[in-house]
Amino acid sequence: MTAHPTIVESLRQEGYRLTPQRIMILDIINDSMSHISAEEIHRKVQEQYPFVNISTIYRTLNLLKKLRLISETDLGDGYVRYELLERERHRHHHLVCRQCGESFAFEDELLKPLQIRLLKEYGFAADVDHFAIFGLCQRCRRGEGRGGVRKEGQHGAD
Amino acid sequence: MTAHPTIVESLRQEGYRLTPQRIMILDIINDSMSHISAEEIHRKVQEQYPFVNISTIYRTLNLLKKLRLISETDLGDGYVRYELLERERHRHHHLVCRQCGESFAFEDELLKPLQIRLLKEYGFAADVDHFAIFGLCQRCRRGEGRGGVRKEGQHGAD
DNA sequence: ATTGCAAGTGCAACTATTTGCACAATGACT
């Protein structure tokens, strides 16, 4: 039970059960240096205990997401990635280049004005835990780009 | 061939072929009053011509998206929806309530400052054709919410 | 009108993710 005790407490307090599967999954997300996908988590869980089903991983991730203990981000490369929210002291978001596929972090602070206006003008409390914005990066805009174009390019002519 | 001639021209000029499938799909998106999903398009195409495969729909949608003739939005209800970009004179984006599932439009103008800062500070040209931001709507924040919670709620305790 | 070939399509098999259901395990109460 090395998973951050704060999170374990949150779960218990909300009335959720602390199953070994959940603890393992939390440990793995906690130990992972950066964003991690459901399949990576599944693989690592299975190293310890091979009977855990992938659907348990997804269900646990959805639960943690609902409780806002983790963030979910789709960087556009075919799977969604997860990260502990709690520890993210300096929150960041991602810019994903639709040409080269590269992804760049940007400061949370840039989203604050939008968040404030949405709240003031629309009464809407935006969850901007972790955003991914698609577009064209500096290099690709200058035409220097070229390189690993990912998943997508199924149309011969480009 | 009722599909907006501008779009048909765009396609031809970029060297893409004008197949009956593509024209039918364009017509349907063009005639549709609001966002339409791949399956809805497929159903309508099949009314006219039942041999069109769903993968052709997806491939065509991906092509039109790449050429930025249509926008793609995930409103979080299980399928992605598409809309002609060209005709959208007053562009809008969506606020999706993660509790009641309702979705509200907001003005494109609110995203402009963010777009400008991303370009100036990061050299990144954000594609913000059609955004969906998740969060909590006014009613649900006040606890008035309750109602059709969609896809998601698989954890008994809420 | 005919030809040639690259681009497009249909099909079937695959992807990540979700879900219904029957069984197992947690944790509150005793």
Added chain:
DNA sequence: AGTCATTGTGCAAATAGTTGCACTTGCAAT
């Protein structure tokens, strides 16, 4: 320690969406 309702899990089947491959077709050149 034992009981029990309820939550959580594994499994298998489903979901939307993608992809490799062989066949077809649009269209430019003839």
